Amino acid sequence: MDILAEMRAKTSSQTPGDQGLVRQRIPGGSVSKTTEISSCHQSRLLQQLDEQRRQELFCDCSVMVEGKLFKAHRNVLFASSGYFRMLLSHGAQDCGKVVSASFEVFSPETFTVILDFVYSGHLDLTSHNVIEVMSAASYLQMTDVIGYCKTFIKSSLDISAKDDEDRYLSLSENGLQAGSESLLYTSDNVSSVLKNTNSSTSSHLSSSWRACNSGTQQDYQQSGGSKELKQENSHSLVPSPTEVLDFKTGNPRPGRPPVDPDSRLRQHSAASADDAEAESPNSFQYSPSSDGVLGGGKKMNWSGSSGTSEMKGTPSRPKAEKADELYATLPTIVGVVGLFNKDECPTMRFKCPFCTHTVKRKADLKRHLRCHTGERPYPCEACGKRFTRLEHLRSHFQTIHQARKLICRKCKRQVTELSGRVVCEGTRRYRLCHECLMEAGCDNMVLDLPNTAGQSAAQYFDEDKGWPVTDDDDLAEDSGTDLIIQEVEDSEDESEQKEVKPMMS
DNA sequence: CTGGGGATGGGGCCC
DNA sequence: CGGGCCCCATCCCCA
Numbered sequence: 293m294d295i296l297a298e299m300r301a302k303t304s305s306q307t308p309g310d311q312g313l314v315r316q317r318i319p320g321g322s323v324s325k326t327t328e329i330s331s332c333h334q335s336r337l338l339q340q341l342d343e344q345r346r347q348e349l350f351c352d353c354s355v356m357v358e359g360k361l362f363k364a365h366r367n368v369l370f371a372s373s374g375y376f377r378m379l380l381s382h383g384a385q386d387c388g389k390v391v392s393a394s395f396e397v398f399s400p401e402t403f404t405v406i407l408d409f410v411y412s413g414h415l416d417l418t419s420h421n422v423i424e425v426m427s428a429a430s431y432l433q434m435t436d437v438i439g440y441c442k443t444f445i446k447s448s449l450d451i452s453a454k455d456d457e458d459r460y461l462s463l464s465e466n467g468l469q470a471g472s473e474s475l476l477y478t479s480d481n482v483s484s485v486l487k488n489t490n491s492s493t494s495s496h497l498s499s500s501w502r503a504c505n506s507g508t509q510q511d512y513q514q515s516g517g518s519k520e521l522k523q524e525n526s527h528s529l530v531p532s533p534t535e536v537l538d539f540k541t542g543n544p545r546p547g548r549p550p551v552d553p554d555s556r557l558r559q560h561s562a563a564s565a566d567d568a569e570a571e572s573p574n575s576f577q578y579s580p581s582s583d584g585v586l587g588g589g590k591k592m593n594w595s596g597s598s599g600t601s602e603m604k605g606t607p608s609r610p611k612a613e614k615a616d617e618l619y620a621t622l623p624t625i626v627g628v629v630g631l632f633n634k635d636e637c638p639t640m641r642f643k644c645p646f647c648t649h650t651v652k653r654k655a656d657l658k659r660h661l662r663c664h665t666g667e668r669p670y671p672c673e674a675c676g677k678r679f680t681r682l683e684h685l686r687s688h689f690q691t692i693h694q695a696r697k698l699i700c701r702k703c704k705r706q707v708t709e710l711s712g713r714v715v716c717e718g719t720r721r722y723r724l725c726h727e728c729l730m731e732a733g734c735d736n737m738v739l740d741l742p743n744t745a746g747q748s749a750a751q752y753f754d755e756d757k758g759w760p761v762t763d764d765d766d767l768a769e770d771s772g773t774d775l776i777i778q779e780v781e782d783s784e785d786e787s788e789q790k791e792v793k794p795m796m797s
Numbered sequence: 798c799t800g801g802g803g804a805t806g807g808g809g810c811c812c
Numbered sequence: 813c814g815g816g817c818c819c820c821a822t823c824c825c826c827a
Binding site: 653654655658659681682683686 | 813814815816817
């Protein structure tokens with residue numbers, strides 16, 4: 293990103309079409325003329341600043357990261373980071389004084405990436421550093437970087453496919469709806485696409501990634517109108533006021549855990565960049581228009597690729613696999629949200645890189661991340677519905693397909709295994725008492741006799757274990773387990789849907 | 798249109 | 813660290 297363009301965007305309320313243009317105002321306040329600024333001049337100026345930084349010329353700000361010293365210009369840092377805006381504005385009067393800040397919550401390598409971005413507009417993201425860069429950017433309140441990271445992650449995980457999940461559950465066996473092939477791949481079409489593109493399926497994650505907003509080719513066209521956008525606004529990635537961090541130590545100040553009560557994100561794909569993009573301008577105390585950066589649209593370039601076409605044409609790896617990789621690469625930064633308890637002792641919390649939510653255990657964070665990645669590893673064999681947790685699947689199966697609740701669905705009265713007859717409607721089962729059964733009639737219902745109640749469901753369910761099992765004993769023995777609940781790859785959704793067994797023979 | 802209840806999703810925490 | 817339980821909030825359907 294061109295930092296000058298960014299600064300300009302923040303002060304000129306430009307529209308996306310104003311790229312490269314600055315409205316020059318005269319004292320009267322009206323726009324007198326539009327002057328084209330040479331992009332060459334901007335990049336040269338930025339290069340000069342970067343050069344000065346590297347030669348430590350006129351650097352009036354020192355940043356210590358895990359013992360490594362970075363020199364920079366406070367002007368540039370101020371313009372780029374809400375964190376530094378707050379930090380530097382405190383010492384705004386002491387312009388001559390060298391300001392220093394130190395961080396222990398991210399690595400020097402991560403800060404190098406961020407600083408390089410600030411001074412060059414190029415953000416070098418890889419699968420290995422994206423989480424930490426994003427976390428650091430969240431820490432430093434750099435919404436644009438967060439947006440890029442989220443887009444990077446999302447495109448890697450196909451998070452945007454999540455919203456389409458319901459849609460593709462109903463897809464015909466013949467495959468994909470037009471326009472959705474960029475998101476959904478069955479095992480079959482993945483291989484065919486692989487043949488066609490002859491490209492690595494892991495290119496998203498393995499390739500270096502750069503972002504700049506000098507173009508408008510790849511807008512964040514997230515779903516959801518302004519209404520949903522407003523909802524997302526409440527899920528700011530920027531630390532909440534209770535999460536204000538100590539400038540010197542890099543640790544949060546004592547206070548309540550920064551758990552965002554609204555952290556239950558709506559499960560739609562409008563997350564990601566919209567979050568950052570729609571960041572309230574008031575989030576930055578000293579940035580009245582800090583959200584303008586992303587507003588003009590941006591171009592995403594994978595190194596060696598051709599932008600959007602690459603994104604569309606390259607099949608992604610299964611979501612679960614990529615999520616595993618994401619989990620595996622979770623850097624310690626995520627776990628170093630050092631909150632303080634009553635005794636002023638730091639307690640370890642794990643911060644979600646996607647939202648402000650923190651948890652005590654890494655495993656809980658992993659579980660939480662599923663609500664962002666859209667992973668649903670537990671499919672119901674009876675109806676194909678997928679769940680993020682085994683317990684949810686079990687609960688679903690028992691209530692929907694097993695009629696385990698001994699309550700008459702109609703009159704809500706308590707029934708017994710004998711008095712509450714199991715009624716089957718498609719894959720759905722429930723119990724009716726004798727009276728309600730007579731009232732409703734049996735015409736379009738299939739009744740399970742008491743001794744066979746749940747028989748068809750039993751092909752999926754192990755009474756002892758309490759969860760669905762396969763009716764294929766051989767398979768069960770071969771696989772060493774009788775579970776049919778398996779952590780499956782989302783990309784196999786479609787083929788799975790085809791294999792959902794009919795409930796009634 | 799509204800309220801109630803079931804289904805679902807997610808967090809905390811224990812085992 | 814995963815499984816599981818409990819609890820609560822939200823969504824959605826239906827009367």
